[in-house]
Amino acid sequence: MLKINNLSSRYAQVKVLNKVTLKVKEGEILGLLGRNGAGKSTLLKSIMGLVEVVSGSISLDENILSEQQAHNIPKYGIGYVPQGRRLFPELMVEENLKMGLLVRDSSTDVLDWVLSLFPLLKSRMKQKSGTLSGGEQQMVATARALCLQPKYLLMDEPSEGLMPSMTETILETVEKLKTENVGILLVEQKIEGTLRVSDRIVFMENGSISEESDPQKLAENPESLMKYVGVKARY
Amino acid sequence: MSTWLNDNGPLLFLALLDGTVTAFVLALIALGLSLVFGVMRIVNVAHGELFMLGAVLSWFAFDLTNDPLWGFLTALVLAPVIVGSIAIFSDRFILRKISYHPESTIVATIGLLYVIQQLTLMFFGPEVRPVEAPFYFRIQFPWFGYSGYKLLVAGMSALCLSGVWLLMKRSKLGLYMRATQQDIEIAKTFGVPTQKIYASVFALGGGLAALAGVLVVPIRQADHLMGLEPLLLSFIVVIIGGLGSIRGTIVAAFIIGISDGIISVFYEPTLAKMLATLLVAMVLVLKPGGLYGEDQA
Numbered sequence: 001m002l003k004i005n006n007l008s009s010r011y012a013q014v015k016v017l018n019k020v021t022l023k024v025k026e027g028e029i030l031g032l033l034g035r036n037g038a039g040k041s042t043l044l045k046s047i048m049g050l051v052e053v054v055s056g057s058i059s060l061d062e063n064i065l066s067e068q069q070a071h072n073i074p075k076y077g078i079g080y081v082p083q084g085r086r087l088f089p090e091l092m093v094e095e096n097l098k099m100g101l102l103v104r105d106s107s108t109d110v111l112d113w114v115l116s117l118f119p120l121l122k123s124r125m126k127q128k129s130g131t132l133s134g135g136e137q138q139m140v141a142t143a144r145a146l147c148l149q150p151k152y153l154l155m156d157e158p159s160e161g162l163m164p165s166m167t168e169t170i171l172e173t174v175e176k177l178k179t180e181n182v183g184i185l186l187v188e189q190k191i192e193g194t195l196r197v198s199d200r201i202v203f204m205e206n207g208s209i210s211e212e213s214d215p216q217k218l219a220e221n222p223e224s225l226m227k228y229v230g231v232k233a234r235y
Numbered sequence: 236m237s238t239w240l241n242d243n244g245p246l247l248f249l250a251l252l253d254g255t256v257t258a259f260v261l262a263l264i265a266l267g268l269s270l271v272f273g274v275m276r277i278v279n280v281a282h283g284e285l286f287m288l289g290a291v292l293s294w295f296a297f298d299l300t301n302d303p304l305w306g307f308l309t310a311l312v313l314a315p316v317i318v319g320s321i322a323i324f325s326d327r328f329i330l331r332k333i334s335y336h337p338e339s340t341i342v343a344t345i346g347l348l349y350v351i352q353q354l355t356l357m358f359f360g361p362e363v364r365p366v367e368a369p370f371y372f373r374i375q376f377p378w379f380g381y382s383g384y385k386l387l388v389a390g391m392s393a394l395c396l397s398g399v400w401l402l403m404k405r406s407k408l409g410l411y412m413r414a415t416q417q418d419i420e421i422a423k424t425f426g427v428p429t430q431k432i433y434a435s436v437f438a439l440g441g442g443l444a445a446l447a448g449v450l451v452v453p454i455r456q457a458d459h460l461m462g463l464e465p466l467l468l469s470f471i472v473v474i475i476g477g478l479g480s481i482r483g484t485i486v487a488a489f490i491i492g493i494s495d496g497i498i499s500v501f502y503e504p505t506l507a508k509m510l511a512t513l514l515v516a517m518v519l520v521l522k523p524g525g526l527y528g529e530d531q532a
């Protein structure tokens with residue numbers, strides 16, 4: 001289980017997260033919703049060791065990640081799909097995927113599995129990743145993280161700026177990963193898809209978790225959606 | 236035209252040979268500077284001093300062994316190792332302490348320049364010291380004989396450049412260096428120990444400069460002030476080629492080296508330097524990113 005316990009963290013002088021507590025189980029999809037600036041990305045970066053933790057802890061099973069240096073964290077099996085994709089733009093697709101494979105010395109079987117999820121990438125392997133379309137880049141960003149065979153996958157707004165059909169592909173991938181027992185922390189702005197695939201939903205506001213719910217409840221009782229993300233979900 | 240070639244052909248050939256040797260050595264020095272800037276985003280003003288240390292260490296090895304060949308071989312191994320260690324030490328205790336902040340690192344490496352230069356002056360003295368070439372043979376062309384050692388210098392430099400190219404393109408370390416260069420934060424989230432990568436890049440940059448110093452010293456002697464000119468020329472090469480690009484660095488080193496050879500032989504060295512400076516100004520105005528920008532290929 002991936003546990004975030006009473007976590008507060010900050011950038012230099014700016015405190016952003018305030019006592020966040022959260023759990024993601026294996027094979028569970030947790031949707032994390034909240035307005036811009038709520039601290040969603042900061043939470044994911046804190047898990048990856050990129051933001052200074054002031055107090056509280058992050059642990060995976062019996063390992064305390066918040067005591068580790070950033071570069072050791074992915075080795076425990078945590079894959080990160082950052083907001084805005086952030087591929088290594090001058091590296092070929094192949095080399096971006098290699099970065100994922102090297103984290104835990106994954107075999108080429110893993111690469112085959114990842115490419116079976118994104119068959120389109122097979123024909124793009126030698127292309128500089130910075131020259132791909134937005135949708136293709138998102139596939140590479142997801143594929144790169146999957147190459148380290150993650151037990152948990154942190155996805156930060158994977159559908160941002162993509163066509164609906166691409167968003168659909170990503171959601172399908174998320175559902176497939178669930179059947180492989182990967183735990184997923186999914187940060188999204190697109191409410192409907194998130195409600196469809198998630199097992200649970202948490203809302204963030206001003207650096208704190210303000211409410212926990214599940215898609216069922218939210219469907220019957222959409223006030224929270226109005227309150228924390230300012231939209232009405234349509235069914 | 237043909238009479239000009241008849242009269243000046245041999246001289247032109249000599250200029251091209253000299254220019255090629257200069258170009259290869261310059262490429263080696265500038266590549267170190269360029270890698271350090273590319274990956275670590277810092278301008279190492281002390282880079283020329285690392286070259287100077289290579290040359291001076293080579294003189295020590297020559298003096299110690301009292302044998303040009305053994306001295307050369309010893310220096311070839313030891314100088315890059317010693318200078319690389321100094322670089323790792325500087326990275327750990329100076330650059331890391333100031334968080335690689337761009338402006339602070341310029342000031343800090345200027346400090347490092349003076350420390351290395353003055354320490355060398357203290358231990359080595361102000362003399363200009365010649366070092367014998369490891370062997371002596373001349374390659375006889377129809378018009379003149381040419382130093383075999385100079386050609387060896389060009390060949391070994393070419394070998395090192397290819398080595399660095401392979402390292403960057405084919406090895407895990409090289410992949411990690413390029414990934415760190417492009418996005419250090421994301422590199423960390425893929426298990427790259429970026430601190431160690433920085434140390435390795437700084438050591439590699441220093442090692443290349445030192446190696447160039449060892450190669451060059453039998454041609455141009457050793458003294459504690461010899462770091463300045465290669466530093467300036469490296470800056471010129473790196474600005475023209477585009478910071479952080481291996482290909483750009485090598486192409487620019489050839490433009491500068493060959494034109495320096497030709498102009499120095501037919502006119503005078505000062506003019507060559509003036510034209511190089513003019514070329515930099517032109518590149519800065521017309522293509523501020525350099526010929527090869529950040530393609531880092």
Ligand SMILES: Nc1ncnc2c1ncn2[C@@H]1O[C@H](COP(=O)(O)OP(=O)(O)O)[C@@H](O)[C@H]1O
Pocket residue numbers: 011014016034035036037038039040041042043
């Ligand atoms: N690098 C940074 N330095 C300082 N403050 C930052 C930095 N990144 C984000 N913040 C601040 O942290 C808060 C949360 O940002 P973020 O986690 O990106 O929100 P979200 O992902 O929910 O939109 C915002 O107020 C933002 O301005």
Ligand SMILES: [Mg+2]
Pocket residue numbers: 040041042083156
């Ligand atoms: Mg965000």
